[in-house]
Amino acid sequence: MDEKLIKKEVLHQGKGNTDYADGTKISFHIKTETCDEEPKIIDDSRQWKEPAELLLGKKFKLEALEACIRTMASGEVAAFTIDKVLLAPYPLVSKTLRDAYSKNKINKEKKPHHCCGMGFKEGLGYPDLDELVKTPKDLKFTIEIMKVARAGSYEKEFWAMSEEERINSIPALKEEGNSLYKVGDHEGASKKYSEALGRLEQLMLREKPGDEEWLKFNDMKMPLLLNYSQCQILQGEFYSAIEHCSTVLEKQPDNVKALYRRGRAYVEVFSPTEARRDLEKAAKLDASIAHSCRSLLSRLAKMEAEKNSQDKTAYSKLFTSS
Incomplete structure (x- = not known):
């Protein structure tokens, strides 16, 4: 984790070690907000159907977020302030998480979108994420590790x-x-x-x-x-x-x-x-x-x-x- 571009603050200590092997499955809650004087919440997984999941070492699109999670023990709560230079993929990652976990999914037929390289021709279907693409910002991620399943201890997803x-x-x-x-x-x-x-x-x-x-x-x-x-x-x-x-x-x-x-x-x-x-x-x-x-x-x-x-x-x- 690049400590010059990522600042970590532990809010609640967790238990256990953090020597996670690739293939470890992490279940976590995440709240993302801007670093403005009056922070604006972008994502809050507690409003979703269930916590998000990440399989370590499987080329997650937002490497900075995976690096943060790798520093956390089970049950730990920590806040990470991440420089915008590391967050170019975040709008697309956020869209993917919302589509997978959100209780209130948008009507995709009414909001068509597709990606072209790292540009987004017709937008992501979420105005706040489209704005973040146009105007990148430093963001604060508050993460709570809910469950750690070591590699080999769970049935793998097909993908x-x-x-x-x-x-x-x-x-x-x-x-x-x-x-x-x-x-x-x-x-x-x-x-x-x-x-x-x-x-x-x-x-x-x-x-x-x-x-x-x-x-x-x-x-x-x-x-x-x-x-x-x-x-x-x-x-x-x-x-x-x-x-x-x-x-x-x-x-x-x-x-x-x-x-x-x-x-x-x-x-x-x-x-x-x-x-x-x-x-x-x-x-x-x-x-x-x-x-x-x-x-x-x-x-x-x-x-x-x-x-x-x-x-x-x-x-x-x-x-x-x-």
Whole structure:
């Protein structure tokens, strides 16, 4: 920490050492204000949904702030006055923190913005930050360290993982989902499968469609989509199940599980033609599920008969004289 450009005042002593290794996760509250005679508060994390978090050594955009936090022990409260020459990135960092943690997010559609190098063509969407870009100032940061999680003691966020860790996290999430499903926690299982699918989508965005890695990731998606669709059916989310099974069937038209589950969902939303098509095909492809398919088709026939009867009754009432 450059003591000529950063002045520290300890307001409350913390406990423990500060020899933080890279990868340590720090949870902290921060209040930023100008150094004017009448200070103006720019940010106050106590007005946000939760404290901010910083992963040390991961190229945080505001190096001066990370340097300050590295000097603080758990539970410590300190005020840092930082020279404006070190604060050029602060408006963008503040915007990022507000977007992530603020309870009252701005409507981004009404306030478009984008960055170009270190300049901001259309502003950041926050007038006070736009003013700070135009007129840099020394700022005072009051920081309280809420929690310190040493490297290796917590589950890494996906963005902080190495490529190998990201790929390995997906089957791990699938197994967690399977375990939750076995004990009847279909909602919890659904969340695990959904998270794994989201991670796969992020990995696939980095690959060219059709290339070897992209195809490998796409193959990994299929069982996750099937597991997720089963959970959706059990939670009554039938249209979601239909959508995800359809994604599988686009790649694997004869996938029996996808046909059966989509057919079952079609029964539940009363789409007789589609249900009959999927269930009859599934029964032909796999004799072991033929009985289950026939049971659903029998139920579908009863639903159709009831619907026809109701329609006939309603139609006849139209011509019944009062």
